[in-house]
Amino acid sequence: MDFQLPDYNLRLMLPEIFLFLWALVVITFDVVTKRKSESAAGYLSLLGLLITGGILSFTGYGRGFGTMFFSDPMALFFKVIFLGSAFMAIGSSFGITKQKIVNHRGEFFGLILFSTVGMMFLASSQELLSLYIGLELTTIPLFVLAGFFKDNKLSVEAAMKYFIIGAFSSALLIYGISFLYGLSGTTDILQMKINLAITHLTFKNIGVTLLLSIILVIAGIGFKLSLPPFHQWTPDVYEGSPTPIAAFLSVGSKAAGLVAFAKIFVNGLSAFYGPEMLPNDWGKLVATLAVLAMIIGNTVAIRQTNIKRMLAYSSIAQVGYIMIGMVAMNELGLSSVAFYAFAYMFANMGAFAVVAIFEDKTGLTQISSYAGLSKSSPLLAASMAVFLLSLAGIPPLAGFMAKYYVFAAAIKTAGSSASSSWLYWLVGVGMLTAVFSLYYYANVIKEMYFSKETSPYRVKFSAPALMVVCLGLIGVFLLGLYPEPIMRFASDISASFGFIPN
């Protein structure tokens, strides 16, 4: 065999390399300054994320390391989401690093940055090995971050559950990937697509083992996405882990799972979608799980009394909506997924930021403790209401446009052929459950605005928290009222998925 040094094209990887080095700088800075300064490490990491975003806007498209590193519209778009969610998570964690995490501030922020680096590598991988490593680099720091309150039993339990689930799902995933490798003879996702198609043409069947690997990979990534029936860990882990980390889990780690899913299924296994590919049709399988997600997430959320658990179930439901766009498999599908993830980032990170601010002040996460908040801290209550209404999908907020695009993508495919008319059912379930979801979101708003007594808590914003909430509000309104520019950028995604545009 000949070996050639691949064309590195390091220019494309500058954001990742920079962010990795910056994480080391943050950790070292905290140690060198003897952990004295309360928030310098946090500001330093925010600065690093901003610079990384700046570098990202100059990198452009291309490929490096042979086929290992793809910088396509999908990767760039999701990298913005990862950086944004890391930014908002760090911005809303100044409270806990001041009060609770006194000894390991630098490591706290550094591990968030490490996890973000992993997500960015994952988004750029076009190959099963680097995808797997990226996914692991995303989750392993999160195991640690979930248990960062070391003497808090809830937090330690969250870390333990998340670790067991995370390692278990990665074992399922790797076993599934091993069969994909065996069947296709390659780990390159684009080559895998071609090889599987050739095999299918020559043998007239692809082998039932593919079904096994599809199920295993769906289970492996489903745990990360908390797609039912792999969702039981979600509320526990969100409740126990530090609130900004729960937010980061629900947005960043989920978006990473979405990218991995899109790469393996929408790209690599796109030939195995549709009724003629039975029993290897993954579309209906995922659609069933999406229906489960929407129903379970939205109904169980109604019963919750803890706001973090409620947001956890709401995030399970949101993944169901995103999956509608994923199985739509047309030129709008992935674009709507990306747009949804973007809108979801602003609304969900914003809502969690409000929860974090409130928790820093009061130490409470019960929904009932929000009673009468509109009178004592009107700005906080108003922004919470906006974020929740966006999650519920009320026009003119971002969540509405996101749901609109996802449903539009599914309806477009459903109308294209008789064999895919089952997508109508999916959209129907989606709309129905969206109406249901309004109930529990409105419940929180009702507590805040229509409670008789005035809340005893007067919550003030710290500067970074105010920044995060404002960023969330701007995003939610901008994407809701004027989605065209983002959508135009997002529409490049499905047009060029897996290819480098010129």
Add this chain to the structure above:
Amino acid sequence: MDAPVSLVFWILSFIIIVSAFMVVSLKNIFHCALFLILCLFSVAGIYLLLNAEFLAAAQVLIYVGAVSILMIFAIMLTSQLASKRISQTNENKLVAFFVCLMFGLSTLVLIANTHVWRYSAQALPEANVLTIGKYLMTDFMLPFEVVSVLLLAAMIGAIVLARKETS
């Protein structure tokens, strides 16, 4: 498979299956760890049968040498649960057994019924270690670098978690 390799294979897989079963069913967690070492050692033997000498060495070094020892340390540190009597398994044993039996059997059936493997024409490269080294430095250079970041992150995380707070 020619005959002598086959015999070795049967012996090794017998050891693997039996010791793996011991790992998941024994009551004494320390004995479980010892059987895990035996199991992983035999897996290294399987790698040797499959022309993966370097991997076999790595398996012995990393799994048997590092991971298992780490586990034994953890068992020692968290001593009293090595004590017997406490049940090491939970209630849904029977259900889990059937689930796994079904999973294993269906996997076997699926594999046995798949005949679409795309056999490639070339032979496996002879110089094993050499080839792997070249792969790591060319095609798989990026994951190789990323995995080092991963190990660093895991190390930092483990130190942060395991450190006793003084204040």
Add this chain to the structure above:
Amino acid sequence: MFYYLALAALLFSIGLYGVLTRRNIIGILMSLELMFNAANINFVTFNKFVITDGMTGQVFALFVIAVAAAEAVVGLAIVLLVYRNWQGIKTDYINVMKW
């Protein structure tokens, strides 16, 4: 080749059984290692019998070993943390939150 894949499948199922039934986190961790090893046997088997041009499978297995080691390290740190908080590491002790 079937025998090797069958061995991996059995090993994976046994590991799965361990993960589902163990109460002890270290026990779960050991069962997880069995599952990772099953995947590795698959990779190497495919590399030997099917995809003989190149050594992608063996390299992949090497990376899986590294990742499994990293996971074990973090897992055992969490074990220590749990032990310090509960003085015992049964998953049952940890019932603060309901499933």
